[in-house]
Amino acid sequence: MPHLIPRHVAAQVDAALADTRVVLISGARQAGKSTLVRVVAGDRLAERYDLDRAQDRAAATTDPVGLVDSAELLVIDEIQRAPELLLAIKAAVDEDPRPGRYLLTGSSRLFGMVAAPDALPGRMETIELWPFSQGELDGKPDGFVDAVFTFGPDLRHESDVSRADYAARIVRGGLPEATARTDPRRRQRFFDAYIQALIDRDVRQLSDIQHKGELRKLIRLLAARSTTIIAANSLESALGLSRPTIARYLQALEEIFLVKRIPGWSRNLGTRATAAAKLIFVDSGIAANEIATDARALLRPHAPFGPLLESFVLSELSRQLTWSEQFVDLYHYRDRSQYEVDAVLENRSGQAVGVEVKAASTVGPDDFRGLRRLADRLGDDFIAGIVLYTGTSTLPFGDRLRALPVSALWQVPAPTTDRPH
The missing domain is CATH 3.40.50.300 (P-loop containing nucleotide triphosphate hydrolases)
Structure with missing residues (x-):
């Protein structure tokens, strides 16, 4: 830079x-x-x-x-x-x-x-230390986590960030070397060399890698399935590797900070410990590069804009948890009735904020389906349910339910008043 x-x-x-x-x-x-x-x-x-x-x-x-x-x-x-x-x-x-x-x-x-x-x-x-956050790159406060726990559904934000800008941010990622390269082809060269260096040096230090080609293929498969629940047995047929080998490779990729698992949330701690995790890439630019997409392609119909935007949001939230005043853990929610919430932020007091991510620039009542279920589960501990979308305005959708622009993540300042952790 x-x-x-x-x-x-x-x-x-x-x-x-x-x-x-x-x-x-x-x-x-x-x-x-x-x-x-x-x-x-x-x-x-x-x-x-x-x-x-x-x-x-x-x-x-x-x-x-x-x-x-x-x-x-x-x-x-x-x-x-x-x-x-x-x-x-x-x-x-x-x-x-x-x-x-x-x-x-x-x-x-x-x-x-x-x-x-x-x-x-x-x-x-x-x-x-994560790659640069959007707030660090833009000189903005990155205060969403603290703000939403303080203000809940009273949080407001107006945005002028366009869908095209969100797509550009996703493919850029936050690794300093990548953000310094304005030529997409030069950025692609960096990402390719970066992944190969991780395989050749860091992964091999952590794990007995006997199938480098399959490991490279695994990384691409994970990028294509970002923000989904990943189980080793679901990758067996695609890779031709045993479950223990795939599990070992997944663990190594997490140990070197290439991917992160988001655990499932439950009020029952025993259930939470065994709930299936979903997986995101630590850097959205790497994930986009692995599935060979660019900012323009992401805006086309049927492009993987939605999954990449969700992964981008989850990684931005993960960054904020390393400096927020609130001590918060990040989960996702999915129950047997197929109600889902992309992110559950829970503080040490058991209070929680649910976050859904929508790639659309409009929001409707159905987009709050999972958040309403989560609110029923939490009762008074439910602070707010937020749908982050690519529109420009804050919109109310019922008791403690709001739609906010995605850019609220980094443009909203943290409160300056004292508050409990």
Whole structure:
């Protein structure tokens, strides 16, 4: 990008360094972790190692205790490349428990790594960094989650964002390198190389990959089925792989932050734990590239605009949950009677907001069918049911039910008054 774009989670990293011994910034490759580290470290005295560099990785493997021995802040990029460092860091912070001793970045989830001997429980705070949000790219507040929990159905928003603009945002995605490329062909080259690099390097570190061609095909299949409930057995015939192999590959793709599973919501915690999850891509630009579509094609009849818009919205909501003042978890809802809600945002008090996504520029009562069912299930804990659509105005559709433009996600500011978490 021609200028440095501020990241919303920077404040969380600063706060964590003030009271936590080890801080890990985790997220997809090229999401901006190294740039964020440079901003946060600022004028602090700090040593730095990048484990993508062979010499730094060799030093970490040969003498992990010596490498982590630092009186100042020690920054280690791509910690998953040398997980043996974790035991040395654990010993160091147990001996000297000062906060802000280590700032780590990782492109794979440490808790999912077989090779990780210890993920520093009780000593480390993990902060997820997603690709750029729409608000970060536009210089907007990204305050929808906090605003809807505060104002509920009283939230209002008017928009001038067109369907064509939404399509352009979907195919652009939020990876810094992709957003810097205005030529769609050059962006496509980046996405293709990005996926191949993940397969060749990161996935192979996490899992025994014996069928690289089938893994590439799996990624394309997942993009075509984005926002649907994915089960390993449904992919067997298409890939010619066993269920355990497909399940292992899906897990690896989630561990490297290529895809994210959205769990099913239920009032019954036992049911919730076993409910089928649906899958989204962490970056909508990658998903669009994998199904070979562009912004113009998305606007044609029968194009996959709806599924990609839903995935885009769910990923934007996921980004906001990393910095919102409300402590909120993201689910989807589907019951045996086939009532569905694309997103359920639930706070720690059990209050919830339902969100439906519609690619149309008009909304009708039938679009609130699932939200009304969810309202019946939740009773007084139901704060609001929102249909995000590609129109321009806020529209009422009954008790606590509203239609809002999709751009409310990033253009609505968070409330400035104090509120419970």
